[in-house]
Amino acid sequence: MNVPKELEYTKEHEWVAVDGRMARIGITDYAQGQLGDIVYVELPEVGAEVTAAEPFGSIEAVKAVSDLFAPVSGVVKEINSAITDSPELVNSSPYGEGWMIVVETGKPEELEKLMSAEDYEKLVETESP
């Protein structure tokens, strides 16, 4: 399982790349593996507001559907439209071409609540079968 050290994480298995007030968001390698083959990704539109811990979109795999929970609150500045056409990118490159949205956060203090790679690895160990 791949857990890049430079990223931050949530207990809903999302990763966040923080750059000032900008937060690039995707799902982790563990999450894509658990979901299996992803066939649709539903993302918000640019300009939409998202709220921390609330769903901002959904992801459909062959066997299951999951909500995507916003790690931080703010305004969506970019979306990765490549994954709506080629959702398999989320499976093949969860931290790269499979990224989902960029949010400009209005509450930078929320970024401090994110988990480190070490803490996220521990969380996954407790959840793994």
Add this chain to the structure above:
Amino acid sequence: MTETAEGKTRKTALYDKHVEAGGRMVPFAGWWMPVQYRSIMEEHRRVRSTVGLFDVSHMGEFEVRGRGAAKVVNRWITNDAGNLKVGDVLYSAMCYEDGGIVDDLLVYRLEDGFLLVVNAANEAKDFEWIREHMAPDAELVNNSRNTTLVALQGPKAEDVITEVGTGPFRDLGFYRWCRAEVAGVKCLVSRTGYTGEDGFEVYLDWDDGPAVWDALMEAGRPLDIEPVGLGARDTLRLEVRYCLYGNDIDKTTTPLEASLGWAVKLDKDDFIGKGALAQQKAEGLKRKLVGFEVEGRGIPRPGHLLLVNGSEVGRVTSGSFGPSTGKGIGMGYVDKGASSVGQELMIQAEGKSGIGATIVRGPFYKQGSRK
């Protein structure tokens, strides 16, 4: 089955093979079974394009013998086993008196009796039901715990089994069985399956499982054979609209409602449920199991509501993305008035916007190699 304590969950003879191959093992119907190895999508496509191998040892196998076997088997099932010749296989439902379904099963006419193959989740219940309805001049044996069952499925299945087995595989008709050897192991082989593709199901002694599994995997290597888990087994069967007990049929549904009327022979001698089914047929069905395709994106899931003009007409019983059809597909019971081919439906998950779908005729995937 969630109610099964993990400590009691059994392992098939092939458990170690699945773990070695990277299978993700889950408790299912009281057994540890692989839900997938590499990818449901790839396993599914491999079965459609060449060949895949499934462990289905969790299924239940009962044998019925004795002077009264033919008569009593025919009393349990809705289809007619009366004209079966040795070597025939028959699909049937088995009903309660009220017409609700106990299980769906395969009936093999053996040289000296019958083999019944039932769903894993129903094995104990079915055995009990059958025992309660036994005849004094017939004997019943449960071989579920000493039978390994593997399914070799796909357009190239015949080439693989011919490579490693000895038997009349090329001449074996669909829904026929023969005695054969695979990798030197005596077994019963039938041309049956749950995928819509050509293929064989191989019944053997429990302990012979690993050797036969290895031999089939080795013989299939030039054809890129893959082990296939329960995830792809479900998408394969749904694409050809085979019912799954517990989803599409159960004790609250009748075979007539489930479009299994072809397997209900009301003109044969009395069988359990005949009266109720005859009455239902005479009165007309109030609901019907239909299949529908999603027009755009979105995937139906079991439990989603089915609406026409905002009114509920039924619920989804099976739903998935169809890896070979490229769209969301599903089945569900709808009111008779909303069950025509071409009927537009709205599929509604709680708190979500609806997905448009249309009722279609026949299997979703029609290009299968099934003989």
